[in-house]
Amino acid sequence: MFGIYLRRELSRRKKAALVVAMGLALGIALVITVDSVSAGMTQAQGKVLKSLYGLGTDMTVTKARSAPKAGGSQGPNFRFDARSSGEASQSSDRVMTQGGQALKSSLVGKVAAQKGVAAAVGALSLNVTKVDGSFTQGKATSSAGTQQRGGPGGGDGGGRPQVQGGGANFDVDSYSVAGVDVTHQTLGPLATVKITSGRTFTAAQTNAKAAVVSASYAKQKKYKAGSTFEISGTTYTVIGIATPDSGESTTDVYLPLKQAQSLGDAKDKVTTIYVKATDSQQISAVKKTIQGNVSGTTVTTSADLASTVSGSLSTASDLASSVGKWLSIAVLAAAFLVAALLTSSAVSRRVREFGTLKALGWPSRRVTRQVVGESMVNGLIGGGLGIALGLAAAYAVTAVSPTLTAQLGGTGGTGGPGGGPGGPGRQTAGNTLEIALSAPVSATTIALAVGLAVAGGLVAGAMGGWRASRMRPADALRSVS
Structure with missing residues (x-):
């Protein structure tokens, strides 16, 4: 029915x-x-x-930069040798740490020993600014017999020498470098990329003059596995091309941590410590533990960063x-x-x-x-x-x-x-x-x-x-x- x-x-x-x-x-x-x-x-x-952060990273430990001292350097500066040749090509690299004040590498072990921390890896962030170009000398000329007003006595002062031509033509290239712990690549900068050409670092290449470059930077510079480039006079060989798991990375070059420390004059220093917690439900507790036991540092979780996303x-x-x-x-x-x-x-x-x-x-x-x-x-x-x-x-x-x-x-x-x-x-x-x-x-x-x-x-x-x-x-x- x-x-x-x-x-x-x-x-x-x-x-x-x-x-x-x-x-x-x-x-x-x-x-x-x-x-x-x-x-x-x-x-x-x-x-x-x-x-x-990187895959598997729950938080980062950094330290805010202190205010520069009065009279200190406020930015990058470049020095070039004076040369007598008319068109001498000159080049200079300025390597600076970025991403926060440098921390002692020993803090990585201290953070790793905190309760609730499964692993901790240090990384060093650098910015390299390369200035490459040449100076051109001008030529001094004089035009004799021309009227020169305002000379001594108000009379004809003859031809004054004038410089014509000359100047400078320099290209400026800025790119980012990440120093990575090659023995722990599953946590940190390299965790979110995959090698699409060549290979990544081996555990033995802790101080090798080798580099992995991002796909976008490699395309820009026409690099491929086997290419070489220089940073501050040191030649590095490209061993791999890295493609992010999604989108593009702002990191252009990956180097072994020791090499990055040497370039940045930051021996035994890191700028970021990547931390993985033993339990993802206890991230807030681990954050408080690190902040309480490692003084002077800033611990940032994804929840903290979520509030900073705008647009x-x-x-x-x-x-x-x-x-x-x-x-x-x-x-x-x-x-x-x-x-x-x-x-x-x-x-x-x-x-x-x-x-x-x-x-x-x-x-x-x-x-x-x-x-x-x-x-x-x-x-x-x-x-x-x-x-x-x-x-x-x-x-x-x-x-x-x-x-x-x-x-x-x-x-x-x-x-x-x-x-x-x-x-x-x-x-x-x-x-x-x-x-x-x-x-x-x-x-x-x-x-x-x-x-x-x-x-x-x-x-x-x-x-x-x-x-x-x-x-x-x-x-x-x-x-x-």
């Missing part, structure tokens, strides 16, 4: 059933879209923060988490209300039918079950349509892949080698990254959609069933014209 009435009702009231189903479908589709876009933005933000990624995330979710709730509430009102209205038009059924012996609970069952079918149809619309919208967002920017603010000298994140997307300027947004739909989201469809059917059925249960057989007789 239930199936007979169900088929008849859906066929007789197609428009009403379609309106109820479409209302629920739109609300469910909006929920799926907002949830999937929010998941995509969370995923993008997570990739940015993960790539800043359109942060704006869109805020909109999705606030406006988007509230809009979804409002649309769902409206869809539930419309479904309930339409179901109640349909019950009102079936007074004769339900009154007659009660006169034939149907109890109120059976009438209520019939109405709720019909509403549940409408809800499931609406849920199916909503899931289809939501998946289509999520697929469209992923296909279009709108570009969002993420800017990472300063955190007291923290950051990956090179002074900034090597995160997904394309580096534009400083710590600004461009991320292609995707909208992944999880099984949890689909389950949520099904639950909402069932809930919508139950809400509508409950109101309609309540009204149907209050009908009496006498109502059917009064409705007969």
Whole structure:
């Protein structure tokens, strides 16, 4: 009997059933879209923060730079020898540490010994500025017999010598260098890259004049495995080309830590200590332990950095988490209300039918079950349509892949080698990254959609069933014209 009435009702009231189903479908589709876009933005933000540290890194330990002393050097300076030749080519490299004040290498072991720390690895961040070019001497000329005003006595002073031509033409190239512990490459700067050409360092190359360069820098300089280049007079051989797991890295050159320390005049120094906790649920406790036992350092976790991410990624995330979710709730509430009102209205038009059924012996609970069952079918149809619309919208967002920017603010000298994140997307300027947004739909989201469809059917059925249960057989007789 239930199936007979169900088929008849859906066929007789197609428009009403379609309106109820479409209302629920739109609300469910909006929920799926907002949830999937929010998941995509969370995923993008997570990739940015993960790539800043390295795979498996839970926190970094750094030390903020102290203010420069009065009269001290405020920036890079270059010195060139004076030469008599007219066009002498000259070159100079300026190597400076960056990413925070240098720490003693012994602190790496101290951090590793703290409770809750599984591993700790030190790295040194350098910036190399190369100035390469030449000076050209000018030629002194004199124009004899020309009137020279303002000379001694106001008379003709003859031709004064003038310098013509000459000058300087220099190119400036700046790139980042990361000194890595080649014996622990699974934690730290090299953890987020894979070698696509050549090879990485071996454990024996702790002080080798070898280098791994990023794919983008290798393309710019036309390097390949076997190429050589110089830094401050030391020749290095490229042994591998590194491609980040996602996007581009701000680190251009990777060197063994000892070589980087030698270049930066930072013997037994590091700028960043990468830390992996034994339990990811105890990161806050480990942070407090390190801060309490290793004085003068700044411990930064991904949670700390999340608040520094700004730009359109942060704006869109805020909109999705606030406006988007509230809009979804409002649309769902409206869809539930419309479904309930339409179901109640349909019950009102079936007074004769339900009154007659009660006169034939149907109890109120059976009438209520019939109405709720019909509403549940409408809800499931609406849920199916909503899931289809939501998946289509999520697929469209992923296909279009709108570009969002993420800017990472300063955190007291923290950051990956090179002074900034090597995160997904394309580096534009400083710590600004461009991320292609995707909208992944999880099984949890689909389950949520099904639950909402069932809930919508139950809400509508409950109101309609309540009204149907209050009908009496006498109502059917009064409705007969």
